[in-house]
Amino acid sequence: MELNLRLAIVAAIKAGDEIMKVYNEDEQEIELKSDQSPLTKADRNSHQVIVEGLKVSGLPVLSEEGSAVPYHDRSKWELFWLVDPLDGTKEFIKKNGEFTVNIALIALDTPVIGVVYVPVTRVLYFASEKTGSFKVEIEEHFKEGDAAGLFDRAESLTNSHYPTIFTIVASRSHSTKETEDFVSKKQEELGNVNLISSGSSIKLCLVAERKAHIYPRLAPTMEWDTAAAHAIAHYSDCRVYDYMTGSELKYNKENMLNPWFVVSGQY
Numbered sequence: 640m641e642l643n644l645r646l647a648i649v650a651a652i653k654a655g656d657e658i659m660k661v662y663n664e665d666e667q668e669i670e671l672k673s674d675q676s677p678l679t680k681a682d683r684n685s686h687q688v689i690v691e692g693l694k695v696s697g698l699p700v701l702s703e704e705g706s707a708v709p710y711h712d713r714s715k716w717e718l719f720w721l722v723d724p725l726d727g728t729k730e731f732i733k734k735n736g737e738f739t740v741n742i743a744l745i746a747l748d749t750p751v752i753g754v755v756y757v758p759v760t761r762v763l764y765f766a767s768e769k770t771g772s773f774k775v776e777i778e779e780h781f782k783e784g785d786a787a788g789l790f791d792r793a794e795s796l797t798n799s800h801y802p803t804i805f806t807i808v809a810s811r812s813h814s815t816k817e818t819e820d821f822v823s824k825k826q827e828e829l830g831n832v833n834l835i836s837s838g839s840s841i842k843l844c845l846v847a848e849r850k851a852h853i854y855p856r857l858a859p860t861m862e863w864d865t866a867a868a869h870a871i872a873h874y875s876d877c878r879v880y881d882y883m884t885g886s887e888l889k890y891n892k893e894n895m896l897n898p899w900f901v902v903s904g905q906y
Contacts, residue, residue, distance in 0.1 A: 643696055644767050645786045647720075647742040647754040650692030652781050654685040654740045655758035658725060662758070667732060677728045678704070685724035685740060693720050693742075701891075703863045710893045721745050721890065723863040727839030729812045736760065737811065737838030743866035748889040753870025755840050763789070764796075764844050764871045772796040772847055772875035796875040799849035801906050804833045808851040810858065811836040817857035817899075825853075843868035846902045847875040854902040857882060862895045877904045 661667070661681035670678045686704040693700055701708055702722040713719070720742065725731060727738030736759035744752035755764040756777075766772040773793035778785070807822055826832045835851060843865065845851045869879045869888060879888050882899035 641767060641769060643698075643744055644752050644754070644765060644770065646693055646696055647744065647752060648756075648763065648765055648786050648789065649783050650689045651740040651742050651754045651756040652763065652777055653692060654688045654724060655756045655761075657681070657684040657688050658731070658738075658740070658758050660684075662731065662734070669732060677732060679725070679728060679731065681731060682725045682728060686722070689722055689724055689740070689742060693722075696720070698744075701863070703861070713891060714893075716745075716891065717747060719745055719891075721750075721863050721866045723840075723867075726864055727841075730838035735811075735838065737841055739839045739841060741840050741863065741867035743863075743870055743890075745866060745890050748891050750866045750870035750873070750890065753867040753874075755844055755867050755871060757841060764847070764868070765789075765793075766847075766871040766874040768874065770874075772871050774844075774848055796848045796871070801849045801852055801904065802833065804831055805829050805906075806833040806835060806851040806853075808835050808837060808842045808845045808854045810842065810856070811838045813858045815858045818855055821855045821857060840864065840868035843872050843879070843902050846877055846904050847872040849904060852904050852906045855882070855899075856897075856901070857899045860897045860900075862890050862892070862897060865897060865900070866890055872902055877902060 658681040672678050682704050700720040704724050723741040726741045730737040740756040742754045743750045752767045761777040763777050764774050775789050775793035842854045846854050879902050
C-alpha cells in the first residue's frame with residue numbers, strides 16, 4: 640500500500656477514535672461558526688489528530704477546521720491534503736451515527752486518494768488510482784502496523800451489484816425542492832423508485848458501492864465535504880459531475896463552494 644494512502648488511513652482511524660470519545664460523553668459542547676454551522680470539541684480534536692498524522696508527508700493540509708489559506712498561496716500547490724475532520728456534525732449531534740472523517744489527496748484540481756471513515760460502524764472506504772476503491776471494517780484496538788494488512792481483507796467496490804429497483808440516495812438533513820423534483824421526475828420515468836436517506840459523505844460512498852444508482856446534491860456543499868468520497872466514487876467507475884454543465888467536479892477553486900452536482904454509477 641502506497642505511503643500517502645496508508646498515512647491517510649491511519650490518520651482517519653485515529654481521528655475517528657477521538658471523535659467517539661466525545662460522541663460517548665453525556666453532554667456536548669456546541670459552538671456556532673460564522674456561517675451558523677455547528678462546531679464541537681470532536682471537530683477540533685479530529686483536526687489536530689489528522690494534521691499531526693499527515694505531517695510526515697511534508698504536504699500542506701487544507702482543513703475545514705484549520706486556518707484559511709489565501710487562494711494566491713494555495714493556487715501554487717501541486718499536491719495537498721484536503722480534509723473534513725468531521726463531516727456531518729449535525730448527524731453527530733443527533734447521535735444517529737451518520738458522520739465521517741474525510742481525507743483526500745488533491746493533485747492540482749483532482750482527488751487522487753480518498754479515505755472516508757465512519758467511526759460508529761468502523762467502516763472504512765479507501766481509494767487511489769493504483770488500488771481502486773475498497774471497503775473494509777476496522778477491528779477494535781487497531782494499531783498503526785495493522786494498516787498494511789487492510790488491503791488483503793478489503794472488499795472491492797466494483798465487485799458489487801446494483802439493486803434491482805432503481806435507488807436514489809438523498810441527504811437526511813439538507814433536502815431541497817429541487818431534489819424532490821429530481822426524485823419525482825425519476826419516478827415518472829421509471830415508475831418504481833426506491834429512496835434512501837443518509838448523512839455526510841456516506842451518500843457518495845453508497846453509490847460507489849452500488850447500494851444506490853444515483854445521488855443528486857442540489858444544495859450547497861464545500862470542497863472538503865466531497866473530495867475524499869469523490870475519489871472513492873471515481874475509482875469505482877462512477878461519475879461526480881456538475882449538475883448544470885455535466886463536467887467533473889474540480890477542486891482548489893478560488894471559491895471552494897461546490898456547484899450542485901450528481902453522483903452517478905455505471906448502471
